[in-house]
Amino acid sequence: MSLEIRNERFREIVGGDGAMERIATGFIFTEGPAWHPGERHLAFSDIIDSKIYRWVPGSKGGTLSIHRQPSNMANGNTYDRQGRMLSCEHSTSRVVREEGGGSVKVVASHYQGKELNSPNDIVVKSDGRIYFTDPPAGRSERYGRFRPQELDFQGFFRVDPDGGNLTLLGDDFILPNGLCFSKGEERLFVNDTRRGHIRVFDVRPDGSLSGGAVWAETTGDGEGHPDGMKVDNQDNLYCTGPGGVHVFGPDAVSLGVIRTPERAANFAWGGEDMRDLFITATSSVYRTRVKIPGMKLF
Numbered sequence: 001m002s003l004e005i006r007n008e009r010f011r012e013i014v015g016g017d018g019a020m021e022r023i024a025t026g027f028i029f030t031e032g033p034a035w036h037p038g039e040r041h042l043a044f045s046d047i048i049d050s051k052i053y054r055w056v057p058g059s060k061g062g063t064l065s066i067h068r069q070p071s072n073m074a075n076g077n078t079y080d081r082q083g084r085m086l087s088c089e090h091s092t093s094r095v096v097r098e099e100g101g102g103s104v105k106v107v108a109s110h111y112q113g114k115e116l117n118s119p120n121d122i123v124v125k126s127d128g129r130i131y132f133t134d135p136p137a138g139r140s141e142r143y144g145r146f147r148p149q150e151l152d153f154q155g156f157f158r159v160d161p162d163g164g165n166l167t168l169l170g171d172d173f174i175l176p177n178g179l180c181f182s183k184g185e186e187r188l189f190v191n192d193t194r195r196g197h198i199r200v201f202d203v204r205p206d207g208s209l210s211g212g213a214v215w216a217e218t219t220g221d222g223e224g225h226p227d228g229m230k231v232d233n234q235d236n237l238y239c240t241g242p243g244g245v246h247v248f249g250p251d252a253v254s255l256g257v258i259r260t261p262e263r264a265a266n267f268a269w270g271g272e273d274m275r276d277l278f279i280t281a282t283s284s285v286y287r288t289r290v291k292i293p294g295m296k297l298f
Contacts, residue, residue, distance in 0.1 A: 002259050004220070009249060010256035013236050015291040018258050022284050024055055024064050029143075030280035031228075032077040032121075034085070035270030037296040042270055043067060044280050045074045047090060047143055052077065055285065057271070072096075073144050076121035076266075079297045080161070081128060088119035090138025091145040095119045095130065095159070107163045108132070114150040116157075118143075121178050121228065121266075124297075125185055128161040129207055131169070133176040133190065156190055158207055169209050170201075178229030178239060178266070182250075183295065189215065191226035191239060198226060198239060198248075216252045218242060222259070228266025228280075232292045240264045245279060260286065269294025 003018040005011065032045040032052075042055045050070040056063045068074070072089035079085055085098045086107065093116045095108040107130060109116060118138025123131050133156045138144030155171035156179060170176070174194035181188055181203070188209060191198045200215040218226050218241025229239040235250040244260040245267055262281035270276050274293035279286045 004243065004257040004259055005255075006257070007249075007253060007255040009253075010247060013232070013234075013247060013255065013290065013292045014258060016289055018288060020261060020279075020286045020288050022261075023062060023278075023287050024053070025284040027283050027285075029265070029282060030285055031075050031265050032087070033228075033266055033268035033278050033280050033285070034077045034079055034297065035268050035274075035278070036079060036083065037270075037274075037298065038083060040270075040272075042268070042278055042285075043077050043085060044278075044285060045071060045077060045087075047073050047075055050074075050091070052087065073138060075138070075143075076119070076132070078122050078124055080124045080130075081126065081298045083298055086122055086124065086130065088122050088132060090118045090120075090143055093118050093138065095122065095132055105163070107161075108157065108159045108166055111151065111157070111166055111168065117149055117151055117154060120176070123179055123181060125181060125207070127207075130159045130161065131179060131188065132157055132159075133173075133179055135173075135175045135177060135193070137175070167207075170212060172212075177227050180230045180237070183231055183233060183235045189229060189231075189237065191218075191229055193225045193227060196226060196241075198229070198237070216248050216254065218246050219254070220246070220257060223263040224260075228264075230268070230294065232269070232290075232294050233274075234292050236292060238267065240266065245277075258288065 027046040028048040052068040073091040074087040117136040153171040201209040220242040222243030245258040
């Protein structure tokens with residue numbers, strides 16, 4: 001696919017021509033890509049089919065296998081510093097973590113006695129604390145299991161690694177979705193799908209936040225909206241949006257768009273040099289190459 005260049009800095013970050021390789025297809029709605037840097041495989045969800053897959057690179061297009069079925073309509077996935085996979089389950093409204101041997105531990109499910117909406121995207125800070133967004137999308141028949149919403153707000157949370165001290169960090173969103181830390185973890189970015197923008201919060205040493213101003217907006221033509229979001233190792237921020245994956249400089253300048261053949265929902269860096277950009281886009285997973293590598297999850 002083509003690159004939409006809005007600023008010449010985009011060439012230094014992405015480079016190339018945006019050529020896409022489709023590495024897997026035949027899914028319903030792909031999401032939650034996460035690269036395991038040690039075992040060198042890509043995990044991703046098919047939300048609607050309630051499966052988590054693993055793709056291992058290799059000859060003849062690599063190897064695809066089912067990692068978890070049913071996944072309880074899992075959406076976002078990530079790894080903590082111990083290499084344990086965390087997943088946001090839409091149909092159960094839980095955040096869970098794989099503990100080894102196939103066992104799963106519930107990390108978060110209720111806030112003040114009420115069931116969470118449907119945890120969506122997730123990130124782990126270097127101190128082990130877990131941050132996740134909680135929109136109500138998983139309470140619909142298509143993306144989860146229809147049931148009334150118990151909480152009267154949509155926000156995002158922080159929880160300790162053992163599942164204790166679930167803390168509400170923000171509740172003034174319409175549809176909170178992707179989130180990520182800056183490289184130094186001094187800032188936390190959270191986007192709002194319905195409003196089409198990205199907000200930024202300052203992170204204090206104790207994990208509390210301040211600020212929350214709008215940092216940037218995803219604008220342009222094509223299908224898509226703010227969803228998956230991450231930074232590379234030079235603090236350039238990538239976020240899905242209209243037409244594909246939007247790239248912003250650390251100064252919030254919109255640099256360009258990596259245009260995708262299907263509506264992009266999320267992405268992750270991986271590969272030997274962390275310069276492979278894996279994009280989950282509706283029925284398929286694509287791979288393209290960029291110049292600036294992403295950061296390893298652990």
